[in-house]
Amino acid sequence: MRLFDGGRAPNPRRTRIFLAEKGIDVPLEPVDMAGLGHREEPVASRNPLKRLPVLELDDGTILTESIAICRYFEALHPEPPLFGQSPLEIARVEMWNRRLELGLFNAVASAFRHTHPAMAEWEVPQIAAWGEANRPKALAFLEFFDEHLATSRFAAGDTFSVADITGLVAVDFMKPAKIAMPDGLSHLGRWYEEVAARPSAKA
Amino acid sequence: MRLFDGGRAPNPRRTRIFLAEKGIDVPLEPVDMAGLGHREEPVASRNPLKRLPVLELDDGTILTESIAICRYFEALHPEPPLFGQSPLEIARVEMWNRRLELGLFNAVASAFRHTHPAMAEWEVPQIAAWGEANRPKALAFLEFFDEHLATSRFAAGDTFSVADITGLVAVDFMKPAKIAMPDGLSHLGRWYEEVAARPSAKA
Numbered sequence: 180m181r182l183f184d185g186g187r188a189p190n191p192r193r194t195r196i197f198l199a200e201k202g203i204d205v206p207l208e209p210v211d212m213a214g215l216g217h218r219e220e221p222v223a224s225r226n227p228l229k230r231l232p233v234l235e236l237d238d239g240t241i242l243t244e245s246i247a248i249c250r251y252f253e254a255l256h257p258e259p260p261l262f263g264q265s266p267l268e269i270a271r272v273e274m275w276n277r278r279l280e281l282g283l284f285n286a287v288a289s290a291f292r293h294t295h296p297a298m299a300e301w302e303v304p305q306i307a308a309w310g311e312a313n314r315p316k317a318l319a320f321l322e323f324f325d326e327h328l329a330t331s332r333f334a335a336g337d338t339f340s341v342a343d344i345t346g347l348v349a350v351d352f353m354k355p356a357k358i359a360m361p362d363g364l365s366h367l368g369r370w371y372e373e374v375a376a377r378p379s380a381k382a
Numbered sequence: 383m384r385l386f387d388g389g390r391a392p393n394p395r396r397t398r399i400f401l402a403e404k405g406i407d408v409p410l411e412p413v414d415m416a417g418l419g420h421r422e423e424p425v426a427s428r429n430p431l432k433r434l435p436v437l438e439l440d441d442g443t444i445l446t447e448s449i450a451i452c453r454y455f456e457a458l459h460p461e462p463p464l465f466g467q468s469p470l471e472i473a474r475v476e477m478w479n480r481r482l483e484l485g486l487f488n489a490v491a492s493a494f495r496h497t498h499p500a501m502a503e504w505e506v507p508q509i510a511a512w513g514e515a516n517r518p519k520a521l522a523f524l525e526f527f528d529e530h531l532a533t534s535r536f537a538a539g540d541t542f543s544v545a546d547i548t549g550l551v552a553v554d555f556m557k558p559a560k561i562a563m564p565d566g567l568s569h570l571g572r573w574y575e576e577v578a579a580r581p582s583a584k585a
Contacts, residue, residue, distance in 0.1 A: 244480040246480065247476035248473065251469050251472065254468075254469035267443065269454065269457050270451065278431065278446075278447065306511050308512070309512040323430060
């Protein structure tokens with residue numbers, strides 16, 4: 180088994196943090212995304228969508244999409260559960276993971292990809308107005324998330340989950356996307372401090 | 383329990399098709415999305431993100447995000463499984479559901495929301511160039527999906543899954559988004575005929 184990894188890019192990082200939380204060691208195959216290595220072999224034939232991460236099993240089976248790879252390991256190694264256990268927990272983790280993806284992760288990524296000069300070759304056509312439109316969307320979501328965290332220790336309740344991983348990676352990606360953290364979001368600050376201090380955050 | 387429903391909008395339809403496949407009867411509360419009813423009560427206080435569907439349980443618990451609601455019912459009523467059963471099936475369903483969401487569903491929705499005059503009040507700012515940029519993205523994904531379907535009966539393998547629901551709803555939403563189905567995608571046509579003929583597709 181090996182995981183084709185994309186270094187600092189946010190989706191590969193989600194999978195690495197997830198594996199670190201699970202304590203699962205998967206050999207990494209680093210791909211130089213800055214040099215567009217994900218558009219060439221050995222990635223392109225394994226994932227025609229030319230995105231990372233890509234997991235290759237020993238029999239050659241390919242799995243792509245960071246959260247799909249996470250679910251594979253969750254099913255093989257249920258402890259600690261990072262996608263919830265009861266029907267309501269499972270639904271809440273999915274709800275908050277998706278809210279954080281749609282409202283924050285994707286907004287931050289769109290701001291980055293559509294306004295950063297280095298992304299002109301990645302995002303074709305690069306549409307600056309769309310990138311700019313995503314900054315206030317991300318900020319509005321952060322206010323909503325801050326209010327939620329006033330009464331919730333983690334994104335989906337009392338237990339750390341994959342939704343926190345999505346949130347952490349999205350917040351950390353605000354810096355390259357040139358979105359400044361607004362002042363006064365104290366619950367968000369408390370949450371960020373806790374999740375960023377976990378050893379997995381360095382993965 | 384009641385499900386606040388958004389009629390023809392694609393995400394509410396995903397949840398209705400899922401419930402029909404499961405044979406689960408949930409009372410619907412129709413919301414007039416064309417009249418922006420999802421921005422008012424009774425939706426706005428239940429989902430501050432002002433999106434549908436919204437599931438309200440008997441104790442007042444709220445679940446949002448179409449796929450999170452689907453996972454809740456999958457956990458309560460595992461048969462027939464629509465998110466896979468083995469670790470590899472679970473990962474493949476998630477992979478194809480996400481590929482179809484990112485590559486097709488979101489592209490078609492962006493084309494619709496950013497170019498349709500009726501959406502100017504929904505999507506602020508409406509950026510026509512971004513809407514237009516999504517049409518070729520959707521078409522490129524359809525070619526990729528067609529190739530996949532040459533050797534796969536359904537999106538994620540031999541068994542109908544939530545990924546097929548996402549694909550069906552996305553393809554049907556191409557019409558209002560003014561994206562014409564390209565000629566010559568015979569595997570896609572064969573797949574569409576089969577999934578659209580299921581009784582659930584009328585939900």
